[in-house]
Amino acid sequence: MQSQEIRKQFLSFFENKKHTIVPSAPMVIKDDPTLMFTNAGMNQFKEFFLGNKKPKNTRLTDTQKCLRVSGKHNDLEEVGKDTYHHTMFEMLGNWSFGDYFKKEAIQWAWELLTEVYKIDKEILYVTVFEGDDKEGLGKDIEAYDIWKQYISEDRILNGNKKDNFWEMGEQGPCGPCSEIHVDIRSAEEKAKVSGKELVNQDHPEVIEVWNLVFMQFNRKADSSLEELPAQHVDTGMGFERLCMVLQGKKSNYDTDVFTPIIREIETITNSKYGKDENTDIAIRVIADHLRAVSFAIADGQLPGNTGAGYVIRRILRRAIRYGFTFLNEKDPFIYKLVDTLENQMHDTFPELRSQKGIIENVIKEEEHSFLRTLDQGLQLLDNVISNSKSKIISGKKAFELYDTYGFPIDLTALILSEKGYDLDTEGFENELQKQKERSRKATKIETGDWHVLIEDDEEEFVGYDMLHTKVKITRYRKITSKKEGEMYQLIFNLTPFYPEGGGQVGDKGYLEAPNGDVTYILDTKKENSLIVHFVKNLPDNLEAVFEAVVDTDSRRNTAANHSATHLLHQGLRSVLGTHVEQKGSMVSEDYLRFDFSHFTKVSAEELKQVEEFVNARIREQLPLEENRNIPYQQAINEGAVALFGEKYGDTVRTIKFGESMELCGGTHVKNTGDIWHFVITYESAVAAGVRRIEAISADGAKQYFENQSEAYDKVLEVLKTKNDPVKVITSLQEENAALKKEIESLQKAKAKGLKKELRNGLEEVNGVKFTAQKIDLDQGALKDMVFELGNEFKNLFVLFASENNGKALLTCYISKELVAEKDLNAGKVVRELGKYIQGGGGGQPFFATAGGKNPAGIPEALEKVKSYIL
Template sequence: MTSSEIRENFLAFFKGKDHTIVPSAPMVIKDDPTLMFTNAGMNQFKEYFLGNSKSKYPRIADTQKCLRVSGKHNDLEEVGKDTYHHTMFEMLGNWSFGDYFKKEAISWAWELLTEVYKLDKDSLYVSVFEGSEDDELELDKEAYDLWKAIVPEDRIILGSKKDNFWEMGDQGPCGPCSEIHVDLRSAKEKSKIPGASLVNQDHPEVVEIWNLVFIQYNRKADGSLESLPEKHVDTGMGFERLCMALQGVKSNYDTDVFRPILKEVETITGETYGSDPKKDIAMRVVADHIRAVAFSIADGQLPSNGGAGYVIRRILRRAVRYGFTFLGLHEPFLYKLVKVLVTQMGSAFPELKKQTALIENVVREEEHSFLKTLEQGLILLDEVIAQTKDKEVDGQKAFELYDTFGFPIDLTSLILSEKGYTLDEAGFEKAMQEQKSRSRSASEVAKDDWQVVHPNGEQEFLGYDQLKAEVRLLKYRKISTKKEGTQFQLVFDKTPFYPEGGGQVGDKGYLEVPNGDVVYILDTKKENNEIVHYAKNLPKHLNDPLTAVVDAESRARTARNHSATHLLHQALREILGSHVEQKGSAVHAGHLRFDFSHFAKLTNEELKRVEDFVNERIHEHLPLQENRKVSMQEAMNEGAIALFGEKYGDQVRTIRFGDSIELCGGTHVQNTAEIWHFKIVSEGAIAAGVRRIEAITSDATREYFREKEEQLDEIKAHLKSSGDPVKAIESLMEDNAQLKKELEALQKDKAKGLKSEIKKELEQINGYKFLSRKVDIDAGAMKDLSFELGQEEENLFLLLGAEKDGKALLSCYISKDLAASKGWNAGQIVRELGKYIQGGGGGQPFFATAGGKNPDGLKEALDKVRTLIS
């Protein structure tokens, strides 16, 4: 059975059990501040488990793309080393929201595995929660009895809280679970050791394939449990492991999920998978990681230096360094695997097909950049080794290479061992843990339980029509972070406050309290389908009626900028082509940012055309045409633009201004005339094939033009000219260029004379020529002079110092043969001497420069060099 057939049979089976089949949610999460990535199939249904909203369908089944590389579920460092952990994986799941429970979940799981997939019943084991004294919970007897009617009791294993009790987090819905494990060993191996003893023991051929979670409790902040009013079923079956079991192989990587990618890696490297354990690990890392990276980019998350983007960059770089270190791949190669992945999975996940070119370009550029980093890191590591007096490299210095320059520690260890050095691993680990502690401390959030003031009902958003409303507090809780201190999260029965989403910032404002107090709303976010308001304090009387008031001016500016992004998107597609797609946006009150796919820098002419296009739409006074409830299919038929990586329901909201129509939940102007004027302030690349425009509108443009006018007046005043300032500046530039030429000629003449002087002053010391002196030339002339002398004089050591514009300069030249024979390094020498001029520098072993802010230290630096090299 192929992997495609396995996936299709799962969905067909549960469709036959009256489940609604829903598409996978994006792997990158945008509306849950507690998670960066979907790390389990249940993530997109959290709002139902929490009771924040009701599911339209009581029974659901899907295949969910997941990523586990950070936080509690972090499998990254295991990936490749074994054959069953992955970063990106598929989770096949069936769900019941207050509908069926343990009986149906257990019987259907057994039916699917043994009757549809025809797994050998004698190879299957099940585990049941044994109870926990901590929580005063007993054996899950209901599940035990249900399994006992299906399988022999010697195949039922009692599992601990660690293995058989599922929790969403430190707080929230939870419950016992029942796992199904498969023993894939040969009959001979099974006869030696019973499979029951290998369950949950990390045996590569006795693995868990399905987890049936029975959500029946809520974990409170104090650790206690309370029963939920409705019970739910949440199941997850590892698709890759299931394929391994059904295709009769011993490893996930031997299934048709991974073999096509591994075959391509074999073609690229000339290596054969299975011939060398170290190379096998590297090939598994590459095959796994390209999936995680490609799916993340398809969902709209580009590699970057922070947040979710940093995680994706880290995965990509791990694949590159394994290819670099163990497979000899010193040129970009990962991007070549994208087409194989698309061919294999594009039918099930069409976003891969539509984003192929973007994925390839981003991956190739990231590879190229990191390979450069590796080259630079090798030079820096050589310098660290040269500074090491004994044979153990300081762990702190190795950590600096890792943390500051991104040089992988495993590569550092490998190179050190090849050169006969060791690494102070304890020092490295200490530095790493200190950094993690700082990071963890900065991001830790302490949350109390929700305190219910009024019974929770469906929350109503009024913000499209009202900026002020009478509201009632439903619940609140206290949260604390190191950065923000203590705050309160407030949930109202209705609210005019727009929550952060779709690139638009959340509203700010205040609450009017009957006694005259004011509670300021600092931010508004959406969490698990609830609009949550952040405040520094609570109303004194929680049951009082409250008036929620949005900051009207800030909202109006934000709405203008949001509407302008729609017009900008239309302009870019009209002027650059239909390949342009939005890749991200940030809409604030003061400015807007728009990221889009395009493979070349926009010319000045193109930027002007884009600005003109948007301003023409503004001046046409186009009215807003809003449809708040239209079917997704109807919206698509009208030509509405949907964004990859966004989660849309069956009913969507469309925003139209003239020919611009998009799916959007944000706030907008009633007429484009309100935007007043649109001005691009910057355009540039943020990744391969992705560019960013930053722009302003309305009163921000008025201020922009006012500042420009003031700057122009200032320029005219400096030029002392009432005429054309451009012509006056051109004339100044011509004069400056002529003076520069004359100055360069003078410097060259001075250097020629200086060269003759220096030759006469060279001192013979132990077979080499030495000179350390101050000169009156600039840095460029110092370098030219040093290299000219180096060509004319053998075994030369030359240190020059100069003072220019109140700053000190040093340059050190050492003939290459002399540097090698003496073990001297010009970069290290100038770094040491830089202390005397209160500066620093670096360079190559034979030539390096330093700069500093203390010219008075030049004499001491020039004198000290003798002591340093001796």
């Protein structure tokens, strides 16, 4: 059975059990501060488990693209080394929210595996939670008794808390689970050791294929458990592992999920899979990581230096490094595999086709960049080895290569081993742990339990229509971070405060109590479906009715910038072409930032055209046409632009200004005239095929023009003119050019006189014509002079020092004949003497310079230089 059919049968099976099929959520998470990536199928349904929102359908099923490379669920270092771990994988799941529970979940899982997929019952084992005394939890007898109806008791195994009690995180919904394991070993191997002895023992052919989680409890901040008001089912089955079982393979990588990619890797790299362990690991790493990186980029996450972007860059660099070391690939090649991946999976995940060009270009540029880093790292490692007085290279040096230059530690260890050196692995690990601890302390947030004041089904956002309203606090909790200290999060029954999302910053403002006391709202964010308001201190009377007031000026300017962003998007598509797609944005009250797909630098003329396009729409005073509850497909059919990487519901909100129409949840002006004016301030590259524009509007544009006007007035004042400053500046430039020529002429004349003095003042030391002195001459004239002297003397060694604007400069010239005969090196001389002027430098063996910040050290440098020829 082909993988496409396996996926289809799973979804059809649960659809027939009255489940609604839902699409995969983006792999990159936007509104959950506890997660960077979707790492389990339940992530997109987290708000239902938490009770923050009620699902429209209580039974759902899907295939979810997941990524496990950070935090608690981190399989990265295992990937490639075995045959069943992955970074990116699909998780098939079925869900019940307060509907069916253990009986149906177990019954249907067994029915699907044994009757639909026809898996032999004799190769299956199941586990149930054995209980935990510390938690005060007994064995999951309910699940055990249900399983007895389908499988012999000797195949029902007890599992401990680690394996059979699933938790979403340190806090939140959790519960016992039943895992279904499959034993695909040969008959001979099964005769030697029973499969029950190998369950959960990391055996590559006795593996977990499906996990049925029964959400019964909520983990509180103090680690205690409380019963959830409703019981839920959360299941996850590894699609790649299921394909391995159903296709009769011993490795996920031997299924048709991976074989097309592996064949293409073999062709491109002229390698063969299945012949050599190191080659096989490298090919598996590349095949897996290609999928992870491609899906992440398609969902809008580009490789970067921080956060989620750094994780994606690290995955891609791991693939490049394996290709570099074990497949001898010194040029970019991974980007060439995107075509195969897209052909294979675009039916299920159409974003791979629509974003293919961006994916290929970003990967190719990252490959170029990291291959340059590898070359640099190899040179640095050679320096470390040559300067080492021991056969053991310090872990601190290796960590510096890893942390500062991105040089992989396993590659460092491999090269050292080949050269007969050992790595101080313990020292490296100590440095790595120190860094992790610093990072953890800097980012760790301690979150308390919610204190519920009022039971409220769902918080209502009213901020599109009003900037102040009466509210009640329904719940609150304390959070503590190193950066912000103690703060509180408040939830209201309704709120006018817009939460950070869709690129737009969160609102700020204040709560006013009946007695006039004010509590300032410092920020507003969205955590799943909750709108969370941040305050430094709690109001005195939490049960009062408050007046919630949004900062009007901040909202007005933010709305202007957000509407300007939509017009900018339209303008870019009009001027550059319809290939332009939004790849990210940031909208605040001060400015807007817009990332978009485009493969060349936007010219000054094109930027001018885009700017004029937007300002023309502003002058037209186009009214806002808003529809808040339009079916998603209808909005798309009517021409609304949807953004890749965003998750949309069944109904959406459309924002339209003239011909510009986008799906958007942000705040906007009522008329484009309210934007006032639009100014592009910056354009640059973000990644291969992605450009960035920064711009201002409204009060920001007004302030810009006021600053420009003020600067213009100062220019007129400095130039002592009331008009036509260009004419005055042109005249000054001509005068300056003439003065420069005169100075150059004077410097040459001065150098000519100095050269005569120097020639006559050269002393002979051990057969070398030598002088060392301080000279007041610009660098260009000085260089010309020493080379002229060098043409006259074949045994010349000179060091000149000069001082300019509080800085010291050393210039050393050594005749090439002396460099060869006496093993002298001008670069080495200036580097060593540079310490006296608190600086450094270098150059060629016959000519080099050094600069420093301590002119007082010049005399000592001039004195020490003679030692090189004594």
